[in-house]
Amino acid sequence: MRVGVVVFPGSNCDRDMYHVLTDVFDLDATYCWHEHGLPKDVDAIVLPGGFSYGDRLRAGAIAAHSPVIADVKRMAEASVPVLGVCNGFQILVEAGLLPGALLKNDSLSFMCEWTELLVQNNKTPFTSKFSKNQRIPIPIANGEGRYYADEDTLREMERNGQIVFKYGDRVNGSSGMIAGVCNPEGNVVGMMPHPERAAEPEINPTGRGTTSLMFESLRAGAAS
Amino acid sequence: MPAFVVSVTIENKPGISDPEGDTILNDLVLQGAHEAVSCIRTAKMLRFTIEESDGDSALARVQKICDDLRIYNPLVSQVSIGVQAGSN
Amino acid sequence: MPAFVVSVTIENKPGISDPEGDTILNDLVLQGAHEAVSCIRTAKMLRFTIEESDGDSALARVQKICDDLRIYNPLVSQVSIGVQAGSN
Amino acid sequence: MHLKKLPMEGPLVIYEKGYDSGVLDAGGGYVVTAHIESHNHPSAVEPYGGAATGVGGVIRDILSAGTRPIAILDGLRFGDITKDKHARWLFKSAVSGIADYGNCLGVPTVGGEVEFDACYQNYALVDVAAVGFGKKSDLIRNHAQKGDLVVLLGGMTGRDGVGGSQFASDLLESQDRSAVQIPDPFIEKLIIEAVIEARRQKLIHAMKDLGGGGLSCAISETADALGVGIEMDVKKVHTRESGMSPEEIMTSESQERMLIITGSAEIKRLQDICAKFRISCSVIGSVTSGGQMRIKQGQETLADLPASVVANASLLDLASKRPSYLDELDAEPPGPIPDHTRTLELLVASPNISSRAWVYGRYDHEVGIRTVVRPGLDASVLRLDNGRYLAVTIDASPKHCYVDPRHGAAGCFEEACRNVACTGARPAGMLDHLQFGSPEDPEIFWTFLESLGGLAEYSRDMGIPCIGGKVSLYNETPAGPIKPTPMVAVLGLADRPFVAQKAADGDSLIILGDTKDEMGGSEYYEYVHGIVGGACPVVDSAVSRKNMDAVLDLIEGRLVKSVHDCSKGGLAVAATELCMTSEIGCDVGLDVPGGAPLDAALFSESHSRYLLVADAKSLDSVTSLLGKRGVPFGMLGKFGGSRMRFADGKKTVIDLSVDKAQRAWSSSLGDLVHG
Numbered sequence A: 001m002r003v004g005v006v007v008f009p010g011s012n013c014d015r016d017m018y019h020v021l022t023d024v025f026d027l028d029a030t031y032c033w034h035e036h037g038l039p040k041d042v043d044a045i046v047l048p049g050g051f052s053y054g055d056r057l058r059a060g061a062i063a064a065h066s067p068v069i070a071d072v073k074r075m076a077e078a079s080v081p082v083l084g085v086c087n088g089f090q091i092l093v094e095a096g097l098l099p100g101a102l103l104k105n106d107s108l109s110f111m112c113e114w115t116e117l118l119v120q121n122n123k124t125p126f127t128s129k130f131s132k133n134q135r136i137p138i139p140i141a142n143g144e145g146r147y148y149a150d151e152d153t154l155r156e157m158e159r160n161g162q163i164v165f166k167y168g169d170r171v172n173g174s175s176g177m178i179a180g181v182c183n184p185e186g187n188v189v190g191m192m193p194h195p196e197r198a199a200e201p202e203i204n205p206t207g208r209g210t211t212s213l214m215f216e217s218l219r220a221g222a223a224s
Numbered sequence B, C: 001m002p003a004f005v006v007s008v009t010i011e012n013k014p015g016i017s018d019p020e021g022d023t024i025l026n027d028l029v030l031q032g033a034h035e036a037v038s039c040i041r042t043a044k045m046l047r048f049t050i051e052e053s054d055g056d057s058a059l060a061r062v063q064k065i066c067d068d069l070r071i072y073n074p075l076v077s078q079v080s081i082g083v084q085a086g087s088n
Numbered sequence D: 001m002h003l004k005k006l007p008m009e010g011p012l013v014i015y016e017k018g019y020d021s022g023v024l025d026a027g028g029g030y031v032v033t034a035h036i037e038s039h040n041h042p043s044a045v046e047p048y049g050g051a052a053t054g055v056g057g058v059i060r061d062i063l064s065a066g067t068r069p070i071a072i073l074d075g076l077r078f079g080d081i082t083k084d085k086h087a088r089w090l091f092k093s094a095v096s097g098i099a100d101y102g103n104c105l106g107v108p109t110v111g112g113e114v115e116f117d118a119c120y121q122n123y124a125l126v127d128v129a130a131v132g133f134g135k136k137s138d139l140i141r142n143h144a145q146k147g148d149l150v151v152l153l154g155g156m157t158g159r160d161g162v163g164g165s166q167f168a169s170d171l172l173e174s175q176d177r178s179a180v181q182i183p184d185p186f187i188e189k190l191i192i193e194a195v196i197e198a199r200r201q202k203l204i205h206a207m208k209d210l211g212g213g214g215l216s217c218a219i220s221e222t223a224d225a226l227g228v229g230i231e232m233d234v235k236k237v238h239t240r241e242s243g244m245s246p247e248e249i250m251t252s253e254s255q256e257r258m259l260i261i262t263g264s265a266e267i268k269r270l271q272d273i274c275a276k277f278r279i280s281c282s283v284i285g286s287v288t289s290g291g292q293m294r295i296k297q298g299q300e301t302l303a304d305l306p307a308s309v310v311a312n313a314s315l316l317d318l319a320s321k322r323p324s325y326l327d328e329l330d331a332e333p334p335g336p337i338p339d340h341t342r343t344l345e346l347l348v349a350s351p352n353i354s355s356r357a358w359v360y361g362r363y364d365h366e367v368g369i370r371t372v373v374r375p376g377l378d379a380s381v382l383r384l385d386n387g388r389y390l391a392v393t394i395d396a397s398p399k400h401c402y403v404d405p406r407h408g409a410a411g412c413f414e415e416a417c418r419n420v421a422c423t424g425a426r427p428a429g430m431l432d433h434l435q436f437g438s439p440e441d442p443e444i445f446w447t448f449l450e451s452l453g454g455l456a457e458y459s460r461d462m463g464i465p466c467i468g469g470k471v472s473l474y475n476e477t478p479a480g481p482i483k484p485t486p487m488v489a490v491l492g493l494a495d496r497p498f499v500a501q502k503a504a505d506g507d508s509l510i511i512l513g514d515t516k517d518e519m520g521g522s523e524y525y526e527y528v529h530g531i532v533g534g535a536c537p538v539v540d541s542a543v544s545r546k547n548m549d550a551v552l553d554l555i556e557g558r559l560v561k562s563v564h565d566c567s568k569g570g571l572a573v574a575a576t577e578l579c580m581t582s583e584i585g586c587d588v589g590l591d592v593p594g595g596a597p598l599d600a601a602l603f604s605e606s607h608s609r610y611l612l613v614a615d616a617k618s619l620d621s622v623t624s625l626l627g628k629r630g631v632p633f634g635m636l637g638k639f640g641g642s643r644m645r646f647a648d649g650k651k652t653v654i655d656l657s658v659d660k661a662q663r664a665w666s667s668s669l670g671d672l673v674h675g
């Protein structure tokens, strides 16, 4: 399986994601600079975290207009799995590939800490190996991570199974404690926490490596 | 063509909370002494310097830029646009 | 006492750069072929709702709050304060 | 120069001409680079921008060696935040500045320290150390030959920072208002990626970041270090504002700029890289033979002088005299305290001891996925690509240095080494940053020389070379000079990471090292009693080495579950910290080696001490190893229950719920800031 890791000016988790995909999960990954089109042969796309364009205007707002986004949209429509992590999630939301908005955290500050997620939807290409309501330890690192959608949208998302992850605790004031969502089709997933930071025992202080099931889900999808 | 300064003020819609405004307010209220303040809302402002034939077209052009480029997120924000100054 | 809405606009002083405005101009607006725009400057706005006997005192009170609480750093930023609306 | 006193050589130290950062051989063909800088004067007036640009500058020093920055540490000092609103604003803004800059770059801020002291009233010390990592073969071997091109890369040159260098050495009253720098971490991030790509393509002959003194310093220092001349044209410099004079262009301290020397065969590829990242890249001049620095404006020559003249201004030999304040310090020890429980509670929640989570929670300390040991413990540990581990920490102890500059400085160096040793890493190199008031005052210059002497002696005794450093003088507040504040960063290497485990029911608490009645400059004296004076802790290098070796061997054999250093607040605070992080109580007997009386046993900050946690099955091995080494140690007690109890013989002197201590410890800094 070949995974395209999209790089924007200011992306800063691209190398971490690449390392985890290739060195830890033995997938074939390739960096894709935002000004070029995506290679035809990628089977999945990851938009990694960071501060594209320095988070200016709003996190993700400028990158959402990058040339690469047209390709991401096209491939998303063709059912290619797309994962946006942190800034990648913000970009997907700004580009209209996912519903809602990401606002400043309640605390008004950047927050870097470990938290726990509850898996709500285990039917996406990135969550198929989880069981429903499984608790997974994972870190967050963001300043604009408070997910927001209005009541009607939330109800509809709930109905469609578009809520993928909720926080186990009140972390940043997000609507319905939402940490990650997907499109109605389920192939485009966005999440604020960083799975690539929880995938190796050595840097995971909780001693529980269940978060790596995200990458194993992706790999299993490719094999089937 | 003359240049105009068009200001764009972006703020959260009334129903959407503004934790930053709340925090500044609560810090004030906690400091005591300023109970006369009942609410603080924050906004972001962008000032565009733009060349256009006249103020109205400058305004219309900036409005279009804001909509096209999603300078504000219509889901959560509202925007007010005004011509601040013109020159030639 | 009547309530007033006092708006405080904080922006970098003229000689001081504004990287956010530059990025919005260069990486968003100019990429979108809007060459009529020659400059974008950003500012932050706070809207205070405050009860005071009249507009002038509301304005003076808000100015004092901003100075006391270091809502802006006078070394870098300039501030303009105006009464936006009064009500009762 | 006085700084020559510091031993700069060692088996792992790699020296290259023209480097701003120190280089250590990390093994397996890899190197670690490190540097420390401060941005004190600007931070005192514009804490957000000052602190942020401080991060930017030191990151570019790491980059100029050709290594990728992998970690940031920050050392922060402000006035008394319990009383001083302005200090609170300075603190909050400086932390935001560092967070916004470092987080955006994607370089993790993995550690640091914070201290509040009235001597920094209306002032701030903002130190930033950065660490880089790369292949030895990728280090930039600074060289240049006639005809090479001189390129200015990065952000535009503006009027910001004009007059900055002078600003740094002036008193604050005469601040130059134009010396405000607006940080732009986004451009810095682009510079990092562009420079690393250019290095990968081998396009860089020599490189230097633009810091204090702007172009004029960077050009003269580069020419001087490489033994060449440089001719440049101010008209070729990309300016942000029109009408800048040549002087303004040459001295502008606009941030986020690098000077690169490349060849005419490589320039096109360098320009392509800069175009990709949309940063400006101007060829401003060329390398000439001979050592002249020639500044032109178009055809007209504005200056033509030997580069060495500009580059080598040195610290003069100034008069020094033992300060008279030393004779006026409080001499009387305090009387007995009625309530030790209350005192411990007070200390745990005090601004200088309480949890720093409010600070490091704002910093992305995990990006780069190297962080094996996170901030919150003694030192942070990063994994390296060669399979080894790097431990890093920074420390300063101005309260000790004030009462005794020599032993205070050596002590803070030893404390940093202890922090590193607690993670199982052996100290491999140090960086120092000497921060003092005006050196023209002979009394201050004396404290400078004493501190330097203390650092040099410990460095020599321990064989830990100084790989870099910096001097920051004229740190004066309206109320007078700051306390002597030498700061030390220590880097250690380990083959295996040691990640502390929580203490569990039945585990033993052991103290290693002698506790002495050395309360001068302690938090107990100053925070609890308001006493400034007394004898500060003294380091004995032989003891220091012996104790450290014992700890490293215990860790190597995995005989202990965790090791924590005893420092601020003494044994009482260190033991409480262990209990709080393990969420368990402990019964502690105060029969400590060294023969200190009760209050000192609890609160003395004697050096070379470690607390060890051992489970029942390794306890015998631990005590026998310690016995064999002949290091002093004491069995303090066992973990269990939910309370901290300290007993003096049969008498319980402290009885405190761990939960309660934990709540006070973890929330008090945030509460103070939000006032």
Ligand SMILES: Nc1ncnc2c1ncn2[C@@H]1O[C@H](COP(=O)(O)OP(=O)(O)O)[C@@H](O)[C@H]1O
Binding pocket: D074, D075, D076, D109, D110, D111, D112, D113, D114, D353, D356, D357, D359, D360, D363, D374, D375, D376, D377, D378, D379, D380, D395, D419, D565, D567, D568
């Ligand atoms: N300004 C800061 N930035 C980042 N981390 C910090 C800062 N201040 C303290 N820390 C972290 O908090 C922990 C405790 O700090 P400190 O009390 O200074 O420890 P010690 O006494 O062991 O040196 C350390 O892990 C340190 O790295």
